[in-house]
Amino acid sequence: WQDAGAPFSPSTPFLAGLAFCPGSGRFVAAGAGKLIGYSVTPPSWTFPANLPGGSPLESYRSATSLGTIGSAVCGIRGNVRVNLDGSGTWSVSRQWTSGDPNLFGIASDGGQTLVAVGASGYVLVSTDSGANWASNTVTTANLNAVAYIGSTNGFIVVGDGGVIGTISPDGTTWTSESSPTVNNLHGVAFATSGSLRGVAVLVGDGGTVV
Secondary structure: OOOOOOOOOOOOOOEEEEEEEOOOOEEEEEEOOOEEEEEEEOOEEEOOOEOOOOOOOOOEEEEEEEOOOEEEEEEHHHOEEEEOOOOOEOEEEEOOOOOOOOEEEEEEOOOOOEEEEEHHHEEEEEOOOOOOOEEEEOOOOOEEEEEEEEOOOEEEEEEHHHOEEEEOOOOOOEEEEOOOOOOOEEEEEEOOOOOOOOOEEEEEHHHEEO
16 A cells, blocks of 8 residues: 555545546545545546536535446535546536435446435435436435445445345335344445455444444
């Protein structure tokens, strides 16, 4: 490991979301202060990206790859931005709206479907790369992270109180899963290749690993 944060200073807003986008061969980082940046050769980063329109109060919490070369980020007050062409310009996909729940996690299916999850069981789904969104509330718990697990089972979601659930590939159906913990879960990853292919790992408070 080496420090790859050379462009930053102690006054730089925190970064909360990070994703690698295979099609464009770049990392995308996003965080507070309406900050999105990208890098093809860390530790060299381009910050900030071009963020036309939207609200000065935008603050991002998660990032994901999207489609062939695109990316998406989500954040507080239901805000989503997308980049579809691998450039440095990020368009507003869903506006920052006072009163909307905060979003904590976002994932794509590798195509056009995006699922974002957040406070008080809030779920957003787009099947057209963020052009349109449908919302739903599937539980009362905060949902903290989401990962794509394949065309059969769709997306796995984790949250507070040990909540584990899946969202169907088309984003329309929520299924609660039994959980071995009541600790808050904050992260999920799913192996798509290698000896662990098909295995999901969830992590959370108190060193919880599921």
